[in-house]
Amino acid sequence: MRARRIVQHWLTLNGDGPLQLQLVRALRAAILRGELSPGQRLPSTRTLARELHISRTTSQHAYEQLLTEGYLEARQGSATRVASTVGPLPDASHEPALPSSRELSAYGRRLAEGPFGYPYRSFAEMDLARFELLYGLPDHRAFPLDAWRRALADAARHATPRALSYGEPEGNASLRRAIARHALSTRGVRCHPDQILVVAGVQQGLALIARLLLDSGDRVLLEEPGYLGARAVLASSGADLVPVPIDGQGMDIEAVPKRARARAKLVYVTPSHQFPTGEILSLSRRQMLLSWAAEHDAYIFEDDYDGELRYEGRPLESLHALDRQQCVIFAGTFSKTLFPSLRIGYIVLPSSLIDVARAAKWTSDWSCPNLEQVALTSFIESGDFARHLRRSRLRYASKRRVLLEELARALDGVPHSVGGSAAGLHVVLWLPKASPREIARIVARARALEVGVYPIAPYYLGEPRSGLLIGYGLLDEASLREAIRRLGRAILTR
Amino acid sequence: MRARRIVQHWLTLNGDGPLQLQLVRALRAAILRGELSPGQRLPSTRTLARELHISRTTSQHAYEQLLTEGYLEARQGSATRVASTVGPLPDASHEPALPSSRELSAYGRRLAEGPFGYPYRSFAEMDLARFELLYGLPDHRAFPLDAWRRALADAARHATPRALSYGEPEGNASLRRAIARHALSTRGVRCHPDQILVVAGVQQGLALIARLLLDSGDRVLLEEPGYLGARAVLASSGADLVPVPIDGQGMDIEAVPKRARARAKLVYVTPSHQFPTGEILSLSRRQMLLSWAAEHDAYIFEDDYDGELRYEGRPLESLHALDRQQCVIFAGTFSKTLFPSLRIGYIVLPSSLIDVARAAKWTSDWSCPNLEQVALTSFIESGDFARHLRRSRLRYASKRRVLLEELARALDGVPHSVGGSAAGLHVVLWLPKASPREIARIVARARALEVGVYPIAPYYLGEPRSGLLIGYGLLDEASLREAIRRLGRAILTR
Numbered sequence: 002m003r004a005r006r007i008v009q010h011w012l013t014l015n016g017d018g019p020l021q022l023q024l025v026r027a028l029r030a031a032i033l034r035g036e037l038s039p040g041q042r043l044p045s046t047r048t049l050a051r052e053l054h055i056s057r058t059t060s061q062h063a064y065e066q067l068l069t070e071g072y073l074e075a076r077q078g079s080a081t082r083v084a085s086t087v088g089p090l091p092d093a094s095h096e097p098a099l100p101s102s103r104e105l106s107a108y109g110r111r112l113a114e115g116p117f118g119y120p121y122r123s124f125a126e127m128d129l130a131r132f133e134l135l136y137g138l139p140d141h142r143a144f145p146l147d148a149w150r151r152a153l154a155d156a157a158r159h160a161t162p163r164a165l166s167y168g169e170p171e172g173n174a175s176l177r178r179a180i181a182r183h184a185l186s187t188r189g190v191r192c193h194p195d196q197i198l199v200v201a202g203v204q205q206g207l208a209l210i211a212r213l214l215l216d217s218g219d220r221v222l223l224e225e226p227g228y229l230g231a232r233a234v235l236a237s238s239g240a241d242l243v244p245v246p247i248d249g250q251g252m253d254i255e256a257v258p259k260r261a262r263a264r265a266k267l268v269y270v271t272p273s274h275q276f277p278t279g280e281i282l283s284l285s286r287r288q289m290l291l292s293w294a295a296e297h298d299a300y301i302f303e304d305d306y307d308g309e310l311r312y313e314g315r316p317l318e319s320l321h322a323l324d325r326q327q328c329v330i331f332a333g334t335f336s337k338t339l340f341p342s343l344r345i346g347y348i349v350l351p352s353s354l355i356d357v358a359r360a361a362k363w364t365s366d367w368s369c370p371n372l373e374q375v376a377l378t379s380f381i382e383s384g385d386f387a388r389h390l391r392r393s394r395l396r397y398a399s400k401r402r403v404l405l406e407e408l409a410r411a412l413d414g415v416p417h418s419v420g421g422s423a424a425g426l427h428v429v430l431w432l433p434k435a436s437p438r439e440i441a442r443i444v445a446r447a448r449a450l451e452v453g454v455y456p457i458a459p460y461y462l463g464e465p466r467s468g469l470l471i472g473y474g475l476l477d478e479a480s481l482r483e484a485i486r487r488l489g490r491a492i493l494t495r
Numbered sequence: 496m497r498a499r500r501i502v503q504h505w506l507t508l509n510g511d512g513p514l515q516l517q518l519v520r521a522l523r524a525a526i527l528r529g530e531l532s533p534g535q536r537l538p539s540t541r542t543l544a545r546e547l548h549i550s551r552t553t554s555q556h557a558y559e560q561l562l563t564e565g566y567l568e569a570r571q572g573s574a575t576r577v578a579s580t581v582g583p584l585p586d587a588s589h590e591p592a593l594p595s596s597r598e599l600s601a602y603g604r605r606l607a608e609g610p611f612g613y614p615y616r617s618f619a620e621m622d623l624a625r626f627e628l629l630y631g632l633p634d635h636r637a638f639p640l641d642a643w644r645r646a647l648a649d650a651a652r653h654a655t656p657r658a659l660s661y662g663e664p665e666g667n668a669s670l671r672r673a674i675a676r677h678a679l680s681t682r683g684v685r686c687h688p689d690q691i692l693v694v695a696g697v698q699q700g701l702a703l704i705a706r707l708l709l710d711s712g713d714r715v716l717l718e719e720p721g722y723l724g725a726r727a728v729l730a731s732s733g734a735d736l737v738p739v740p741i742d743g744q745g746m747d748i749e750a751v752p753k754r755a756r757a758r759a760k761l762v763y764v765t766p767s768h769q770f771p772t773g774e775i776l777s778l779s780r781r782q783m784l785l786s787w788a789a790e791h792d793a794y795i796f797e798d799d800y801d802g803e804l805r806y807e808g809r810p811l812e813s814l815h816a817l818d819r820q821q822c823v824i825f826a827g828t829f830s831k832t833l834f835p836s837l838r839i840g841y842i843v844l845p846s847s848l849i850d851v852a853r854a855a856k857w858t859s860d861w862s863c864p865n866l867e868q869v870a871l872t873s874f875i876e877s878g879d880f881a882r883h884l885r886r887s888r889l890r891y892a893s894k895r896r897v898l899l900e901e902l903a904r905a906l907d908g909v910p911h912s913v914g915g916s917a918a919g920l921h922v923v924l925w926l927p928k929a930s931p932r933e934i935a936r937i938v939a940r941a942r943a944l945e946v947g948v949y950p951i952a953p954y955y956l957g958e959p960r961s962g963l964l965i966g967y968g969l970l971d972e973a974s975l976r977e978a979i980r981r982l983g984r985a986i987l988t989r
Contacts, residue, residue, distance in 0.1 A: 022877070022878075025878065026876075029676065033676060033679075066878045066881060066882075072680050084680070103708075103760070103792045103793070103794060103822075103847070104708075104760070104792075105707055105708060105851065106706065106707060106708055106709050106710045106713070107710055108706055108707065108710075109706070109707035109708060109851055109855075112707070112851050112854045112855055112858070113850070113851045113854075138660055138661075141656040141659050141660075144659065146651060146652075146654060149651060150648050150651035150652055153647050153648065153651055153866075154644050154647065154648045157640060157643060157644035157647055158640075158644055160640060162635040162969070164836065165635050165638065165834035165835065165836050166632055166635075166834070166835050166836060167632075167830075167835045167836065168836050182523065182527060185527075186566050186578070200860075201695070201860035201861070201863075201864075202860060202861055204858070204859070204860055204861045205859060205860035205861075208858060208859045208860065212600065212602055212603070213599055213600060213602065213603035213606070214597075214598075214599060214600055214603060215600050216600045216601055216602075219600070230858070230861070233857070233858045234858045234859075237854075237858055266597070266598070298597045298598075299597070300597060328597075336661075340659035340660070341659065341660050341661045342658065342659055342660060342661065342662050342862070342864060342865035342866065343864060343866075344860065344861065344862065344863065344864040344865075345864075353597070356607070357599065357603055357606050357607045360606045360607075360731075361603075361606055363727075364606070364698070364702060364724070364727045364728045364731055365698070365699060365702045365728075365859070366694075366695040366696060366698055366699035366702065366838065366860070367695070367696055367698045367699075367724070367838065368836070368838065369695075369838065370695075370836060370837060370838040370839075370864060370867060371836035371838075372647075372836065372837075373864060373867070382520075383516065384516070384519065384560045387560060388560075475656070
């Protein structure tokens with residue numbers, strides 16, 4: 002009777018996947034919801050099979066899996082029972098958050114108090130609009146997922162014991178060689194593979210460098226407006242942040258009073274496509290920045306954001322290529338050119354920082370995952386990556402043309418300008434006449450028209466200018482046209 | 496003539512892979528070695544094809560790839576040339592290490608000066624012995640690489656745009672649910688998935704927690720002898736390290752003078768299989784540690800090292816399962832149960848630390864790679880993981896029996912004892928009569944007999960005991976027998 006009740010009340014096979022797996026899932030869920038309690042006796046596999054109209058083998062195999070996983074217990078000669086150690090997972094809302102008198106470190110307190118701890122809704126949780134113009138995301142359609150899957154599967158298929166074991170903190174040697182060649186050919190970065198540290202994206206590169214260079218109170222120059230991820234990591238280190246204004250030539254270090262920049266130890270800059278304005282640091286500004294850094298014993302962290310996606314003219318040489326004093330730390334990423342959740346990037350280190358940065362990487366997380374490094378190496382060496390880059394540039398260049406065309410058409414008569422269109426995956430639509438309130442209204446009206454668009458204001462430490470960020474990575478050309486038409490309506494409706 | 500010279504002198508196709516790829520590699524190498532210089536004119540695709548006895552299409556495609564990659568340049572109506580921006584990679588030995596007057600942070604100086612920066616030869620560079628008894632490595636033969644490859648390939652095949660994009664810093668929600676269930680059923684860890692932070696291995700978990708809790712000068716208790724990775728991260732934070740002696744019941748906190756442990760903010764402990772002694776923290780010691788921590792507002796970092804590989808008796812409940820005061824941070828890893836270069840682990844956080852730890856993970860490296868998280872989720876949910884764990888336990892238990900048997904036989908008459916054999920992947924062979932010098936000689940003699948074995952001494956902060964670490968992860972049973980026989984000879988030859 003009891004057995005039948007268990008089956009009738011709690012076990013619903015959801016029809017998804019093999020029967021055995023359905024049964025395992027149903028039993029696991031019943032245990033974890035507390036419907037089957039610790040020590041409770043289960044029906045025999047025979048009874049269960051009969052009640053559920055499944056084979057006895059299926060019910061036996063399901064029980065075996067749950068025994069192995071520790072959800073069930075079977076003592077010799079006795080019925081199978083729910084293990085005495087398991088029971089419902091606690092409910093977050095009922096979990097008492099004990100008032101902790103345990104203290105955080107100064108770093109922990111800055112993170113806990115700062116507005117920079119977790120400033121964005123996670124993309125995974127975001128409610129994307131039908132016409133989503135979110136910036137900073139590549140076009141997933143462009144990515145050769147099949148080629149990547151093959152590279153990954155090959156890496157796993159041919160994995161040696163060494164490849165599965167603890168790797169080198171500095172990264173896989175073949176990958177570092179491939180990156181050195183790639184950085185040289187695409188960005189003029191000339192370095193020995195030993196200068197390369199493979200990191201989990203530019204964010205980790207900057208976090209390691211900031212920690213190695215900055216004590217609380219040390220001065221850092223960073224772009225205004227600027228990238229929140231960089232601001233967060235620099236602020237959490239306790240550094241004194243000095244914003245440097247951006248104009249049409251990029252970061253203007255001379256606009257900062259001499260006294261304020263005198264003692265700076267580090268400059269964070271995105272010269273290829275400034276985030277968020279999209280401006281490109283001019284050659285004369287590059288030279289100015291380099292001689293200033295050399296003179297003041299400061300390091301420059303060159304975040305080569307969007308450096309490989311340039312549509313107009315020849316890409317400028319990277320700061321690294323112009324550096325004669327080993328003061329530039331160059332950071333490259335595969336987040337935009339492959340996909341963001343890959344989490345592989347690299348930094349090119351001056352020789353003085355190689356050993357200490359490797360030690361920092363080792364103590365921080367040992368190394369990056371290896372099979373992905375192997376896959377990336379063959380992806381680069383086979384030419385798949387170069388092909389993908391070339392195709393991506395063509396695709397984005399074409400979308401960008403559509404975007405600029407449609408913006409001009411949709412905003413005819415509205416005072417506006419478009420910035421940052423020479424490179425990257427987004428532009429800025431400057432609306433000089435719009436108040437912050439109007440910008441908020443435009444964003445809300447656009448959302449009502451199923452268009453996702455975002456103000457530039459949060460990227461300013463100080464007084465913001467009025468503008469919207471328009472990313473063209475996600476949408477295809479037809480949707481992009483429609484998105485801009487609707488955005489035009491949202492702007493024109495006053 | 497010139498074209499022919501280039502072909503004859505510098506282009507050797509190595510016969511490895513498609514002809515086009517061979518040609519691309521050869522040209523790239525010649526450019527990077529400086530044999531073809533920036534601006535140098537290349538033979539026409541026709542000449543090249545003729546000289547190398549390949550098709551014209553092949554030479555054309557190779558040039559196209561190198562044009563895309565930026566190694567070559569072609570101006571309208573003119574010959575293809577080596578790009579003016581590329582040239583040989585610098586040679587590390589000739590790279591001038593500029594004496595840098597730029598200062599490191601206090602953290603950077605500790606890392607640069609400490610003996611803990613990079614204390615091991617990277618496994619990837621190690622010269623493994625034929626009979627390698629290196630500890631801390633699982634048996635790669637046991638790992639179902641095929642199942643893992645399928646899980647990875649499936650994750651890539653079904654990747655949605657969201658799966659490819661920036662993920663949640665705390666980790667993939669499905670994986671956190673799967674881990675919560677797994678930790679509950681195997682280790683009695685009862686937690687809500689929101690308490691779980693997916694990290695790049697226990698090393699990152701500890702690095703994040705240490706930074707959140709410890710300022711320079713703060714006191715930390717850690718095991719003596721103990722794990723170097725933990726010691727390095729704690730020492731680099733500037734903490735005051737207080738070693739706690741290990742005896743047959745594990746860490747003995749009462750052996751530390753009261754004054755020395757009074758102000759401790761954090762305890763690092765490996766209760767399931769202490770590294771390196773292999774002792775298991777007894778239940779009474781667990782209770783003692785927990786009440787001490789609660790009373791002193793200290794956190795306990797429970798590194799569940801080898802917790803899932805227990806061969807004798809029932810595993811003890813984790814500290815986390817016994818904790819009523821939310822002072823335990825539980826850390827689990829897949830490095831030993833899957834493979835080390837996967838770099839996925841997790842920490843279970845008290846509610847007071849959830850938000851700040853997520854912020855720390857975000858600023859440190861944004862999140863762990865996502866496709867691997869998806870693959871791991873399905874690997875756990877399909878039952879593949881539980882099956883693999885069960886088989887691994889049987890395999891290791893059998894190897895352990897062989898090891899203990901052979902040790903007893905090989906060391907008959909030698910004063911010795913074997914510690915730490917109830918769990919994990921290594922034992923300690925204590926040789927109380929052997930001086931440090933004799934231990935060094937034994938290690939050298941073993942190496943001469945093609946056996947890799949390692950002293951326990953480096954894991955002590957203070958005076959070391961005499962012993963050898965013997966890992967039985969790597970070798971199969973027959974090789975293990977032979978390894979121990981040879982080790983016996985190395986020990987008996989005096």
